[in-house]
Amino acid sequence: MVLESEQERPVQVVFTGTRREMAGILLRGYALMLPTIGLYRFWVTSWKRRFYWSNTEIDGDPLDYTGHAMQLLIGFMLALIVFVPIYAVFFYLSTQSGEVAVTGYGIVAVVLWFLTGYAGYRARDFRLSRTLWRGIRFDQAGNAFGYAFRRFGWTILMLLTLGIVYPWMSSNLWRYRWNNTWYGDRQFNFTGRARALLGPYYLAYGVVVVVGSVGVLTSAGMGAFTPGGPSDPLSVIPGLVAALICGAFVLIYQSREMTRFWSQVHLGTANLAVTIRARSLIGQYLLFGLALFVAYVVLAIGGVVVLFTLANDAFAGEQFDMALFMSHLQGSAGVLIAVVVGYLLILAAFSFMHELFIGVGFWKLVARNATIGDVASLRSVRARGEDKTLAGEGLADALNVGAY
Amino acid sequence: MSVPARYQDGLVAQVIDVSLDYESVGSAGNLLLRDRETNAILTRWAAADIHPAYGRKGELRLSSITQNSGARIIVTGPAEIGQVRAMLPDLTTKQAMEFSKQVRIGVIATVALATVILAYLYGVPLLAARVVNYVPPDWERTMGDTVATQMEASLKETDNFAICDPDPNSVANAAIARFGAAALGTGSPFTLDIKVVRTDVANAFALPGGKVYFFSALLDRAESPDEFAGVLAHEIGHVVHRHAMEGLISSAGTGALVGFILGDMTGISIAAGLGSTMIDTHFSREAESQADAYAAEVASRMDFQPAGLADLLNRVAEDDDFSKALALFSTHPLTEDRRVHLQALTHETPAGLEPPFTAAEWTAIKTMCGSPLKAPPSKTKLGN
Numbered sequence: 098m099v100l101e102s103e104q105e106r107p108v109q110v111v112f113t114g115t116r117r118e119m120a121g122i123l124l125r126g127y128a129l130m131l132p133t134i135g136l137y138r139f140w141v142t143s144w145k146r147r148f149y150w151s152n153t154e155i156d157g158d159p160l161d162y163t164g165h166a167m168q169l170l171i172g173f174m175l176a177l178i179v180f181v182p183i184y185a186v187f188f189y190l191s192t193q194s195g196e197v198a199v200t201g202y203g204i205v206a207v208v209l210w211f212l213t214g215y216a217g218y219r220a221r222d223f224r225l226s227r228t229l230w231r232g233i234r235f236d237q238a239g240n241a242f243g244y245a246f247r248r249f250g251w252t253i254l255m256l257l258t259l260g261i262v263y264p265w266m267s268s269n270l271w272r273y274r275w276n277n278t279w280y281g282d283r284q285f286n287f288t289g290r291a292r293a294l295l296g297p298y299y300l301a302y303g304v305v306v307v308v309g310s311v312g313v314l315t316s317a318g319m320g321a322f323t324p325g326g327p328s329d330p331l332s333v334i335p336g337l338v339a340a341l342i343c344g345a346f347v348l349i350y351q352s353r354e355m356t357r358f359w360s361q362v363h364l365g366t367a368n369l370a371v372t373i374r375a376r377s378l379i380g381q382y383l384l385f386g387l388a389l390f391v392a393y394v395v396l397a398i399g400g401v402v403v404l405f406t407l408a409n410d411a412f413a414g415e416q417f418d419m420a421l422f423m424s425h426l427q428g429s430a431g432v433l434i435a436v437v438v439g440y441l442l443i444l445a446a447f448s449f450m451h452e453l454f455i456g457v458g459f460w461k462l463v464a465r466n467a468t469i470g471d472v473a474s475l476r477s478v479r480a481r482g483e484d485k486t487l488a489g490e491g492l493a494d495a496l497n498v499g500a501y
Numbered sequence: 502m503s504v505p506a507r508y509q510d511g512l513v514a515q516v517i518d519v520s521l522d523y524e525s526v527g528s529a530g531n532l533l534l535r536d537r538e539t540n541a542i543l544t545r546w547a548a549a550d551i552h553p554a555y556g557r558k559g560e561l562r563l564s565s566i567t568q569n570s571g572a573r574i575i576v577t578g579p580a581e582i583g584q585v586r587a588m589l590p591d592l593t594t595k596q597a598m599e600f601s602k603q604v605r606i607g608v609i610a611t612v613a614l615a616t617v618i619l620a621y622l623y624g625v626p627l628l629a630a631r632v633v634n635y636v637p638p639d640w641e642r643t644m645g646d647t648v649a650t651q652m653e654a655s656l657k658e659t660d661n662f663a664i665c666d667p668d669p670n671s672v673a674n675a676a677i678a679r680f681g682a683a684a685l686g687t688g689s690p691f692t693l694d695i696k697v698v699r700t701d702v703a704n705a706f707a708l709p710g711g712k713v714y715f716f717s718a719l720l721d722r723a724e725s726p727d728e729f730a731g732v733l734a735h736e737i738g739h740v741v742h743r744h745a746m747e748g749l750i751s752s753a754g755t756g757a758l759v760g761f762i763l764g765d766m767t768g769i770s771i772a773a774g775l776g777s778t779m780i781d782t783h784f785s786r787e788a789e790s791q792a793d794a795y796a797a798e799v800a801s802r803m804d805f806q807p808a809g810l811a812d813l814l815n816r817v818a819e820d821d822d823f824s825k826a827l828a829l830f831s832t833h834p835l836t837e838d839r840r841v842h843l844q845a846l847t848h849e850t851p852a853g854l855e856p857p858f859t860a861a862e863w864t865a866i867k868t869m870c871g872s873p874l875k876a877p878p879s880k881t882k883l884g885n
Binding site: 113114118132133134136137140147148151152157158159161162163166167170184187188229230231232233234280281475476477478479480 | 560614618
């Protein structure tokens with residue numbers, strides 16, 4: 098009896114990674130991206146994934162990421178073949194008159210939106226087929242174009258219904274993704290229903306519509322949107338407060354969707370159970386905001402100090418001499434380099450903090466709140482043939498879709 | 502001595518506790534895997550085929566090229582890892598080889614990319630200068646009209662924009678048109694449309710398709726017909742060389758390049774914009790020199806000093822330090838350099854040439870926008 102109850106107890110997923118390790122990976126990555134003209138980003142992506150995967154333990158065994166940077170690099174090259182014609186169209190449109198350009202950009206945007214769905218599905222396939230647990234590969238079947246069309250159709254319905262159909266779209270796409278996901282020779286099964294999302298979704302929807310419009314209208318009434326800048330600096334406050342409230346409710350909804358839908362993912366008799374608290378998710382974004390703020394304050398102080406050293410006479414008088422300062426900009430290569438370096442630092446600080454607080458934070462949050470029931474049943478899963486057809490994530494990388 | 506490890510065969514999702522032993526077979530060797538519970542021999546891995554796979558800190562994961570791709574031997578603990586490394590001394594060499602292979606790939610890819618960028622920096626302007634000849638003039642003209650409409654609309658909002666002297670047959674406009682036609686010659690598919698417009702900004706530029714704008718704030722600073730004629734001839738040089746179109750093609754090319762480096766092919770990022778601007782500066786400096794050379798060539802047919810162009814630019818720049826700062830990202834060579842160049846380009850003027858404008862015409866041009874605007878100019882730009 099004791100043995101049986103032990104077998105039935107769900108297994109807790111464990112995450113063993115730390116922010117410090119990730120910070121090391123990122124800092125080394127950024128340092129190497131400079132001499133490699135940005136190419137090292139494919140290696141950074143692989144290192145990041147190895148970190149996440151290898152630190153995620155299920156029933157004592159970590160996930161294993163077997164993808165290589167070269168695969169990503171080649172995939173990116175292939176994606177360029179798609180992008181060169183799109184780029185040519187962009188250029189042609191930029192030379193056209195207003196109406197033609199607007200129509201053309203609209204069509205290109207629609208094509209890109211469609212491709213984003215395709216790319217996202219392919220990227221998921223790439224990651225799954227390079228993920229192993231206990232020596233058995235995950236995989237994704239289904240058709241990326243089929244998924245893209247499905248998502249595209251739902252997008253049109255979303256526009257027509259002003260977002261009312263979202264719960265049905267979401268459950269439909271979750272079902273397509275998970276019902277096509279495999280672990281070895283065993284297929285996943287998704288049993289989530291749209292009705293599980295109705296309450297939280299329409300609550301968030303209502304709050305965003307009501308609070309959003311009240312905030313925007315109040316700000317507008319106080320003169321926040323007058324041409325040439327807000328007439329009263331205080332007038333942007335109602336809009337900002339409304340945006341924060343809306344953001345919080347969106348996160349509350351997201352925590353509900355992830356909790357309810359991930360808990361409906363089954364693999365044979367094994368099943369996933371995830372509980373994500375809204376306050377943890379909101380806390381993560383607050384922490385990210387704080388970290389970003391601190392990083393930018395430090396950068397700003399550093400920037401002023403550097404510019405002061407390089408162009409100190411501009412600061413010499415009682416007032417800051419803009420003209421003199423700008424003449425330094427023109428004359429000195431040092432200042433130019435400082436500006437470029439500063440720009441890269443701002444970019445790097447953002448992606449650094451984002452990875453540490455949203456990336457690692459979110460992964461930790463999900464892993465630590467996930468349990469898997471009947472893990473023992475997975476011992477009979479056998480390997481399937483290898484899926485080596487995918488050359489990198491291609492479009493997904495070029496389109497910047499898909500985290501991790 | 503056996504080393505405890507975990508083993509997965511890549512066929513079934515099971516992990517078995519094993520003990521590892523090294524077994525010599527002649528000069529080669531095998532890793533012998535025994536079930537720790539039953540002590541039964543599970544399998545043998547040839548030592549030569551074993552490679553390190555990625556494992557987190559404190560964990561050694563081994564794979565083999567002759568086993569299933571998911572098969573792993575997992576060793577944990579520093580003492581155990583040390584023992585296995587002692588059994589398989591090639592492991593460290595293989596790890597180093599894999600590392601140097603990655604470095605090689607990285608270096609080759611970087612060198613290749615750097616070559617592409619260099620070829621691009623030199624190739625794109627050359628290519629753009631060629632491609633521009635295949636752009637139908639009609640298309641360029643339509644585009645110029647679009648740009649002109651947009652620009653006039655945006656200037657109307659901010660800069661007190663108005664067209665000075667809309668009558669095309671007035672003394673001033675007729676003189677400008679005559680000068681334009683003479684300067685343009687017969688080598689261009691376009692007809693000129695020169696407009697003097699009232700704005701607070703000192704500027705003059707050529708749009709695609711033969712439209713030239715001369716801003717009143719710049720005209721107000723001109724002290725002699727030579728200066729005015731010099732600037733105008735320079736802009737007509739842009740029209741003849743189709744620089745506006747060439748610039749568009751070039752920036753489209755550099756935008757794609759920066760998008761490639763940053764990995765954001767949608768090109769929305771500010772980074773792409775900023776990067777392209779800095780690269781494009783290089784191209785347009787050549788265009789400016791070409792236009793200067795054209796102005797000098799026009800001056801050899803008419804009686805004016807093209808160096809007046811540089812005088813006017815210098816005067817505007819001195820009045821307005823801010824313009825110097827903008828030169829960082831703006832599209833012109835420094836005026837000091839240009840003056841030297843222009844002077845070098847100035848030919849010995851043959852005797853008996855007509856001056857570009859008569860005294861009466863110059864007076865008419867100077868007054869065509871009414872009295873000079875008092876507002877200090879905030880930015881200066883001369884080019885396309």
